[in-house]
Amino acid sequence: MKITLKDGSVKEYQNEMSVYEVALDISEGLARAACAGELNGVVVDLRTRIYSDCELNILTFNDDAGKAAYRHTTSHVMAEAVKRLYPDAKLAIGPSIDTGFYYDFEHEPFSREDLDKIEAEMKKIIKENAALEKFTLPREEAIKFMEEKNEPYKVELIKDLPEDSEISFYKQGDFTDLCAGPHLMKTGAIKAFKLISSSGAYWRGNSDNKMLTRIYGTAYTKKEELNEYLAYLEDIKKRDHNKLGREMELFTTVDVIGQGLPLLMPNGVIMLQELQRWIEDEETKRGYVRTKTPLMAKSDLYKLSGHWDHYKEGMFVLGDEENDKEVFALRPMTCPFQYYVYKASQKSYRDLPIRYGETSTLFRNEDSGEMHGLTRVRQFTISEGHLIVRPDQMVKEFKDCLALAKYCLETLGVEEDVTYHLSKWDPDNRKKYIGEPEVWEETEGHIRNILQELNIEFTEDVGEAAFYGPKVDINAKNVYGKEDTMITIQWDALLAEQFDMYYVDQNGDKVRPYIIHRTSMGCYERTLAWLIEKYAGLFPTWLCPEQVRVLPISEKYADYANKVNNELVANGIRSSVDNRSEKIGFKIRDSRLHRVPYMLVVGQKEEEENKVSVRSRYLGDEGAKDLNIFIGDICKEIRTKEIRKIEVTEEAK
RNA sequence: GCUGGCAUGGCACAGGAGGUAGCGCACUUCAUUGGUAAUGAAGAGGUCACGGGUUCGACUCCCGUUGCUAGCUCCA
Numbered sequence: 001m002k003i004t005l006k007d008g009s010v011k012e013y014q015n016e017m018s019v020y021e022v023a024l025d026i027s028e029g030l031a032r033a034a035c036a037g038e039l040n041g042v043v044v045d046l047r048t049r050i051y052s053d054c055e056l057n058i059l060t061f062n063d064d065a066g067k068a069a070y071r072h073t074t075s076h077v078m079a080e081a082v083k084r085l086y087p088d089a090k091l092a093i094g095p096s097i098d099t100g101f102y103y104d105f106e107h108e109p110f111s112r113e114d115l116d117k118i119e120a121e122m123k124k125i126i127k128e129n130a131a132l133e134k135f136t137l138p139r140e141e142a143i144k145f146m147e148e149k150n151e152p153y154k155v156e157l158i159k160d161l162p163e164d165s166e167i168s169f170y171k172q173g174d175f176t177d178l179c180a181g182p183h184l185m186k187t188g189a190i191k192a193f194k195l196i197s198s199s200g201a202y203w204r205g206n207s208d209n210k211m212l213t214r215i216y217g218t219a220y221t222k223k224e225e226l227n228e229y230l231a232y233l234e235d236i237k238k239r240d241h242n243k244l245g246r247e248m249e250l251f252t253t254v255d256v257i258g259q260g261l262p263l264l265m266p267n268g269v270i271m272l273q274e275l276q277r278w279i280e281d282e283e284t285k286r287g288y289v290r291t292k293t294p295l296m297a298k299s300d301l302y303k304l305s306g307h308w309d310h311y312k313e314g315m316f317v318l319g320d321e322e323n324d325k326e327v328f329a330l331r332p333m334t335c336p337f338q339y340y341v342y343k344a345s346q347k348s349y350r351d352l353p354i355r356y357g358e359t360s361t362l363f364r365n366e367d368s369g370e371m372h373g374l375t376r377v378r379q380f381t382i383s384e385g386h387l388i389v390r391p392d393q394m395v396k397e398f399k400d401c402l403a404l405a406k407y408c409l410e411t412l413g414v415e416e417d418v419t420y421h422l423s424k425w426d427p428d429n430r431k432k433y434i435g436e437p438e439v440w441e442e443t444e445g446h447i448r449n450i451l452q453e454l455n456i457e458f459t460e461d462v463g464e465a466a467f468y469g470p471k472v473d474i475n476a477k478n479v480y481g482k483e484d485t486m487i488t489i490q491w492d493a494l495l496a497e498q499f500d501m502y503y504v505d506q507n508g509d510k511v512r513p514y515i516i517h518r519t520s521m522g523c524y525e526r527t528l529a530w531l532i533e534k535y536a537g538l539f540p541t542w543l544c545p546e547q548v549r550v551l552p553i554s555e556k557y558a559d560y561a562n563k564v565n566n567e568l569v570a571n572g573i574r575s576s577v578d579n580r581s582e583k584i585g586f587k588i589r590d591s592r593l594h595r596v597p598y599m600l601v602v603g604q605k606e607e608e609e610n611k612v613s614v615r616s617r618y619l620g621d622e623g624a625k626d627l628n629i630f631i632g633d634i635c636k637e638i639r640t641k642e643i644r645k646i647e648v649t650e651e652a653k
Numbered sequence: 654g655c656u657g658g659c660a661u662g663g664c665a666c667a668g669g670a671g672g673u674a675g676c677g678c679a680c681u682u683c684a685u686u687g688g689u690a691a692u693g694a695a696g697a698g699g700u701c702a703c704g705g706g707u708u709c710g711a712c713u714c715c716c717g718u719u720g721c722u723a724g725c726u727c728c729a
Contacts, residue, residue: 102724109656109658110657111657111658112658197657197723197724198656198657198723198724199656199658199723199724200655200656200657200724201656201725201726202655202656202725202726205726206726207654207655207725207726207727211655211656211725212656213656214656214724214725216723216724242722247664254720255703255720255721256703256719256720258719258720259719306729307729311729314727314729332729333729364728364729366727366728367654367655367726367727367728368654369654369655369724369725369726369727370726370727372722432729433729466729467729468729484728485728551689553686553687553688553689554686554687554688555686556686581684581685581686581687582687582691582692583685583686583687583688583689583691583692584688584689585687585688585689585691585692586690586691586692587689587690588689588690589689589690589691590690591690592690599689601689603687603688613688615689621689
């Protein structure tokens with residue numbers, strides 16, 4: 001048989017071969033590095049036997065699937081170590097993930113000391129270098145096998161597999177685990193690993209189930225790579241918005257005010273206000289009109305909108321229906337308020353589309369464990385908007401919303417950092433949604449077409465839709481890799497009916513409009529958090545709370561420094577003077593620690609020539625520059641919202 | 654909401670068989686008037702998150718609450 005390798009070369013064999021044997025035949029080094037195989041495009045185990053002509057690619061740690069196998073084997077080693085140390089622990093599942101692997105056990109929570117012990121035991125197992133052997137059992141026998149081992153979770157997993165399936169296991173030494181593979185050949189192949197943390201996790205990801213104890217870990221083939229990763233974990237903590245944002249006095253929280261209720265401080269407000277002015281002006285340019293509607297309403301409104309049935313748990317309700325004549329709730333969204341603005345007068349088909357924008361503060365009663373910094377809060381403000389459109393205008397308007405979103409992302413320099421999602425309903429969970437299946441299929445189809453037409457890469461997520469319609473979610477990851485929705489654009493063909501909204505068409509008939517719910521830059525608090533982490537606090541100049549600091553060499557030049565500062569301020573630049581009686585080195589250090597993008601050093605030389613010595617993170621020490629030229633340059637940078645790229649290093653910070 | 658961990662001046666941290674607390678930075682004052690990452694000196698600042706309990710005595714031990722945090726679940 002002929003085996004065609006990745007580089008195009010062909011190997012010929014008389015007898016059947018395993019993937020590992022082929023690797024070994026190519027070179028010993030490759031065999032050592034081999035983690036899995038890719039046989040005719042399908043990922044397979046190293047033990048998989050090849051009987052006929054095929055294309056084969058040997059996967060190593062450098063391939064995603066190889067990395068997964070490597071780390072998955074590490075998770076088995078960890079499970080064996082746990083079973084050795086804590087024989088009563090029950091095994092649940094232990095897959096590889098992007099950053100490493102985890103394994104869930106039914107066991108008391110593990111302390112850091114426990115993890116250290118487990119690590120030590122893992123090292124022993126690796127040193128023992130047992131071979132991993134694969135074998136299969138018919139389903140019934142497999143169930144029996146795991147029942148005898150007293151592993152109820154494994155039994156449950158096998159019972160979910162089809163009746164006639166052959167169940168595969170991997171055995172290393174005395175440890176056997178239910179597993180589809182692929183796996184490394186021997187435990188000794190694991191070179192560097194670390195157990196990162198332990199926490200609770202529900203069995204099968206369902207909060208009605210028992211909570212198990214999860215251990216997260218990671219593994220690399222080289223000690224240096226592992227150390228690099230661990231250093232990276234330390235490093236990203238420094239850009240964590242929740243730490244940096246407080247340190248930079250952008251926001252704070254106070255115990256007695258409550259969870260999820262951050263206080264925006266003057267520096268943070270400057271940034272939010274810049275964002276808000278920019279977005280509102282941009283929306284106006286794009287044909288939006290603005291509303292300002294109440295932050296609360298009677299429960300009647302939410303009953304009409306469906307929120308009372310579908311979202312009451314998430315709302316702050318004021319009063320209760322038994323004791324109070326009127327029950328109010330703080331608004332969790334702006335939709336129905338803007339619908340009533342629409343309904344306040346009769347609309348003709350000529351009036352449409354109508355694009356309502358509102359910088360809207362919303363309240364959502366998140367569960368206590370969900371709050372986090374600025375990204376998950378109970379009160380927040382979004383660049384909310386609803387477009388009331390004729391069905392024939394829907395596609396164009398939806399595209400325009402996407403274009404606006406894209407423009408916002410580009411301006412902030414984050415367009416590379418997002419993923420697009422078509423969030424669909426879940427046909428198996430009808431009670432979460434209103435409307436008929438046909439409407440859902442149709443609207444989801446429209447959005448899919450639009451995304452495809454615009455050549456936007458996207459994934460389709462089942463069960464992520466709003467209760468009234470499918471949407472495009474634009475998500476971004478925080479420094480820890482957790483994903484949040486930054487922008488959402490929703491297609492709603494249903495709520496106009498609930499609110500009896502209509503327009504009069506050419507024939508004088510009343511027709512239901514369609515509605516687009518959308519944000520242009522989503523939630524301001526969340527965007528601020530994102531920017532802090534993206535730029536590690538070194539924001540584009542137009543967003544910096546402090547853009548320029550004038551640093552006189554000594555108090556003798558205070559007058560000139562003040563004059564320079566006044567010129568800057570008069571030109572709309574956020575500037576201040578450091579008139580403290582400190583040396584220039586101290587002032588520069590202090591400005592940098594405060595992340596001021598431009599420092600203007602002034603002394604005798606500068607005063608005589610009406611110049612300033614510019615120093616900035618973008619340019620280093622640029623030297624003397626005419627004051628007016630500097631003002632012109634920075635005004636241009638601010639006006640055009642230029643993003644000047646810099647390497648974010650310790651040095652730059 | 655669930656399972657852990659944590660809580661000492663603005664920030665970052667020490668501390669102790671249970672006998673009411675320290676260092677650095679920041680802050681204030683004084684001296685210094687300097688050319689591109691820290692001038693020197695002095696001073697002020699804390700009910701050791703909050704509420705109970707044990708104790709002659711609790712920041713320290715126990716219980717509860719609140720907040721922060723790692724995950725899980727949730728996020729219309």
